[in-house]
Every structure is written in C-alpha cells, then in structure tokens.
Amino acid sequence: MSTQIKNELRRSSWLIALVVVMVATIVSVKLVDKPKASWESYGDEWYSTAYQGDFINEIAGPAQNIHAETQLFPSIIIAQAILESDWGQSELATSANNLFGIKGEHNNQSVIMRTDEYIDGERITIDDQFKKYDNLQQGMEDHLVFLKGASYQPVLSAANYREAALAIQAGGYATDPRYADKLIELIEQFGLNQYDS
Incomplete structure (x- = not known):
C-alpha cells in the first residue's frame, strides 16, 4: 500500500473520529439542555412538578368559572382538589371522579x-x-x-383565601385539625392565588 493511500486513510479515520466526537457532543448538549421535570415532596410523597402543573391547569379553568358565578376563590378549589385527591391520583378520584372527598351518595351512586x-x-x-x-x-x-x-356561607363571603380556608375548617369540612393550614400551605407553595384575580 502506498504512503499516499495510508495518509489518506489516516486522514479519513481522523475525520470520521472527529465527526463522531462532534455528533456525540451535540447530542449530549441537547440532552443536558432538555428541560427536566423537577421533583418536590409533599408530605411523604414525591411528585413531578410537571405533573403538578398539568393537574393545576386541568382544575384552574373550571375553578375560575365557579369563581365567576359564586366568588369562591379558585385557589381554595384547586388546593382542596390537590389535598383531597392526592393530585388526582387517589382511588376515590380515579374510580369515583370525587376530587373533594365528599361523603354520601350522588344519584344513588357511592x-x-x-x-x-x-x-x-x-x-x-x-x-x-x-x-x-x-x-x-x-x-x-x-x-x-x-x-x-348553610355551614359554608362564610367561605363564599370570605375576603381572601386565608379566611376561606379557615371558614371551610370551621364549617366542619374535614376533621383534620390542620386542614386550613394545609390548604393555605398548598396555595402559597404553588402560587394558586394567581387564579383568584
């Protein structure tokens, strides 16, 4: 094999190696730059913030429609849905479409x-x-x-989400002594009060 052919093969090999390295670099940069869902804990569970955002967006529109009719703060509705349904993942939410933990029967169904x-x-x-x-x-x-x-009229006339959360607890919605605090924490942690205006 002539020296010229050997030199061309070496150059071709180096060129191929250089192209492979460049492609690998570009691919790895794209993967690193790709937005990743971050993870946060709430209680004992871990949730993807991307999923949390999807759940909030799913509930926010209907919650704002309810607000237009009743003045019930959307942040309260969203926080209750999160807390009561475990971000829409509880068995009650998935099997009974009950995001709010409401007891009893609906149209003879329970x-x-x-x-x-x-x-x-x-x-x-x-x-x-x-x-x-x-x-x-x-x-x-x-x-x-x-x-x-009647028990919840103060919720509908509350001046802000904090008053509404306290009124829900005072009305007996849940037996958890920290229920209002948990609603307020969710509203503040996830900025749910942005949906109130």
Missing part, C-alpha cells in the same frame, strides 16, 4: 373507601361512604352545591 379521620385529636382509619360521579365536572358542580350549604 363507593366505600378507607379514610383517615380525627376524633378527639387522634387520627383513626375508618371505612366510609363517598359520592361517586359520572365525571369530574359533575364532582366539581356537587362540590359547589355542598359549599353553598
């Missing part, structure tokens, strides 16, 4: 689920009957009907 309750400051787990809805919209509409009850 499911029995395990739930934590607080009695005399102690947390216990019981089986209870929860409403089952045909779709999420039905569940959101019934949540509004529920909050229009």
Whole structure:
C-alpha cells in the first residue's frame, strides 16, 4: 500500500473520529439542555412538578368559572382538589371522579373507601361512604352545591383565601385539625392565588 493511500486513510479515520466526537457532543448538549421535570415532596410523597402543573391547569379553568358565578376563590378549589385527591391520583378520584372527598351518595351512586379521620385529636382509619360521579365536572358542580350549604356561607363571603380556608375548617369540612393550614400551605407553595384575580 502506498504512503499516499495510508495518509489518506489516516486522514479519513481522523475525520470520521472527529465527526463522531462532534455528533456525540451535540447530542449530549441537547440532552443536558432538555428541560427536566423537577421533583418536590409533599408530605411523604414525591411528585413531578410537571405533573403538578398539568393537574393545576386541568382544575384552574373550571375553578375560575365557579369563581365567576359564586366568588369562591379558585385557589381554595384547586388546593382542596390537590389535598383531597392526592393530585388526582387517589382511588376515590380515579374510580369515583370525587376530587373533594365528599361523603354520601350522588344519584344513588357511592363507593366505600378507607379514610383517615380525627376524633378527639387522634387520627383513626375508618371505612366510609363517598359520592361517586359520572365525571369530574359533575364532582366539581356537587362540590359547589355542598359549599353553598348553610355551614359554608362564610367561605363564599370570605375576603381572601386565608379566611376561606379557615371558614371551610370551621364549617366542619374535614376533621383534620390542620386542614386550613394545609390548604393555605398548598396555595402559597404553588402560587394558586394567581387564579383568584
């Protein structure tokens, strides 16, 4: 093999190696620059912030429509949906379209689920009957009907989300002694009050 051919093969090999390195560099830069979902903890669970954003966006529109009709703060609706349904992932949410943990029957439909309750400051787990809805919209509409009850009138007339959260707890919505605090924490952590205006 002539020296000229050997030199051309070496040059070709170096050129191929250089192209491979450049392609690998470009691909790795693209992968590094690709936005990644970050992860945050809430309680004992970890959630992708991308998923959290999707869930909030799914609930925000209907919550703002409800606000236009009733003055109920969208941030409260969204925070309750997050807290009560574990970001839409609880069995009650997925099998009964019940994002708000509303007990009882809806159109003769219900499911029995395990739930934590607080009695005399102690947390216990019981089986209870929860409403089952045909779709999420039905569940959101019934949540509004529920909050229009006499016990929750202060929620609808609250001046801000903090007052509304305290009024929900005072009305007996949940037995958790930190329920209002948890709603407020969610609203502030995820900036849900941006949907209130």
